[in-house]
Each structure stands twice: as structure tokens, then as C-alpha cells.
Amino acid sequence: MSFFGKIDFSTLSDTDKAIYHYLASNSDKVPYMRVREIATESHTSSSSVMRFIRKIGYESFSEFRKEFRGGDTIQTGKYSLVFPMLTVDQFTRNLEDKLQIIAEKIIECDNIIVFGIGNSGYVCDYIARRLAILGCNAFSMTDATYPIGAKLKNTTDNILIAVSVSGMTTEILETVNSLRHEEDMTIVAVTSDGSSHLANMADYVLDYRVDRYRVNHHDDLTSQVSCIFLLESLTNVVASLER
Structure with a gap:
């Protein structure tokens, strides 16, 4: 063990x-x-x-x-x-419906920002690349101080996919809060806590269940397998709509 x-x-x-x-x-x-x-x-x-x-x-x-x-x-x-297990009961029953709705939004939007920091940031890089391969105007943002508001000032139909295991990371919440009232911004939360602050601020929530695992009090070894599964599934649905 x-x-x-x-x-x-x-x-x-x-x-x-x-x-x-x-x-x-x-x-x-x-x-x-x-x-x-x-x-x-x-x-x-x-x-x-x-x-x-x-x-x-x-x-x-x-x-x-x-x-x-x-x-x-x-x-x-x-x-x-x-070897962590990936089981059906880690996800909500209406997952396929939610993935379909969000994928359709992605197809229609002009810009997709996949946002996360720390370990979640590496996931964001990977998923943004998958979306870009599919022809989407997607990029990852792993720096909470990046001037995303100014960058999107003259754009329309944007989606921010915010990735946070806890859904309570201060830097993530501050960025999402600064953008969620923008008229042309859709917020998608990907988190293990469907009742977190991040989930409550989002238009759509992709939540999952995972045991959080830390060593030395601060170092995070929580598995990202469930999160990656959700986001890969989302990009797969996008791919099916693009065909």
C-alpha cells in the first residue's frame, strides 16, 4: 500500500x-x-x-x-x-447532455479560454491544444495575472473553461468573478465540488468526485484522471459536431 x-x-x-x-x-x-x-x-x-x-x-x-x-x-x-479507478459513479447521470450543450456552445463561440493554475494548468494546456487541433480558436491561460479582460475587450461570444479541483482557489475565483457578468462571456466550471464558489458562479458545471491527496501538508498529488476524462470527452463531442 x-x-x-x-x-x-x-x-x-x-x-x-x-x-x-x-x-x-x-x-x-x-x-x-x-x-x-x-x-x-x-x-x-x-x-x-x-x-x-x-x-x-x-x-x-x-x-x-x-x-x-x-x-x-x-x-x-x-x-x-x-492505479486510480475511473468509475461511472464519479460523474453525474446527465453528463452526456451537459457535454452536448457545452460542445454546441464551443462550436458557436469565437474564443475559448481554458483557465487553471498549478496542476490544473497542465491539464489546460493539453485540452486547449486538443481544441485547437479541431479548428477552435482556443488557448490556455495558466497565469491568474494575465490581462484577459483587456485581451477580450473587443471580442464577442467567448467561453471561459475554469478548471479547479476544489472550486475554491482564490485566484481562479477572482478572475472568473471579473468576467462572469460580461454580456458575451459563458463560464464553464470543471471541479470536484459541484457546490463550490466556482460552480455557483458558472453557467455550466462539469463536476466529478475524487479523493484529494496531499503530502507534506502542501504538495498536491490529487489525481487529475477524472478531470482529464471529462475534458477529453468534451473535445470528443466537439469533434463529432465538426464532422
Whole structure:
């Protein structure tokens, strides 16, 4: 399991090691087990299992068990390869209808700005390139200080696709807020939080569900797979309309 990678084995007791080895060898069973069952199978006690879970950084058993449900892990030497799952229940049921409506707007508009910063910015570069290949006048904006308002001052029929996992990034919100009241501007939010500030400011929302993952408190390792899937699907619909 990926969260075992930083364990200092010198701090583990013999009981801790017994629990560790059981969990590491039975990752397919753990998501469906109770604390008492893990204790029985590892020949320890329920209190020992809970102490081990807290020792490796989890506040509760449910939080710890949820980690197992995030994906399958294959051990390769000293590294762990974690394959995130992409499932239907990560997206809203009316996704196809929303993609169709937004794609039709894209076909009709003059300018498409795909806007995001940080990890989302790399996604924006990729999606803007896909749209450009399809003949759309699209470009990515990954700098929140870029004078986008001045650039679009004498243009009409613009779409801003704002990409933010949390939907609460201050720089994203400030830029979207400065543009959303423009008469010829359509805002599309792509976010994991359909009730976020960004979603509430948008004309259309493409939302998805994903577990946020940070290391060292500040470094973001949240998967962008769901976001890329949504935006690739959108460009695929645009491509189908262009044919």
C-alpha cells in the first residue's frame, strides 16, 4: 500500500509488525473487514490494531479503510504503483447532455479560454491544444495575472473553461468573478465540488468526485484522471459536431 511507504520500521513493535504484514498481504480483504477481524487474523488485539492505524497517521479506522478502496496497489521492488479507478459513479447521470450543450456552445463561440493554475494548468494546456487541433480558436491561460479582460475587450461570444479541483482557489475565483457578468462571456466550471464558489458562479458545471491527496501538508498529488476524462470527452463531442 502506498501509505506504508514512509513507515519507520525501527519505531514498530513486534505487534505492529505483525499487523503490518497481515495488512500488506491481504489488501483485497481489508476494505471489507472490521477491526476485530483484522485483530483475529493478525493474532493481535483490536486496541493494538487501532494504535497501529493511528501510528501511521490515520485518525479513524474508516479513514484508513477508505484508503484501500482508492485503487489497487502492485508492489514493484521498493516502489508502489497505485492505479486510480475511473468509475461511472464519479460523474453525474446527465453528463452526456451537459457535454452536448457545452460542445454546441464551443462550436458557436469565437474564443475559448481554458483557465487553471498549478496542476490544473497542465491539464489546460493539453485540452486547449486538443481544441485547437479541431479548428477552435482556443488557448490556455495558466497565469491568474494575465490581462484577459483587456485581451477580450473587443471580442464577442467567448467561453471561459475554469478548471479547479476544489472550486475554491482564490485566484481562479477572482478572475472568473471579473468576467462572469460580461454580456458575451459563458463560464464553464470543471471541479470536484459541484457546490463550490466556482460552480455557483458558472453557467455550466462539469463536476466529478475524487479523493484529494496531499503530502507534506502542501504538495498536491490529487489525481487529475477524472478531470482529464471529462475534458477529453468534451473535445470528443466537439469533434463529432465538426464532422
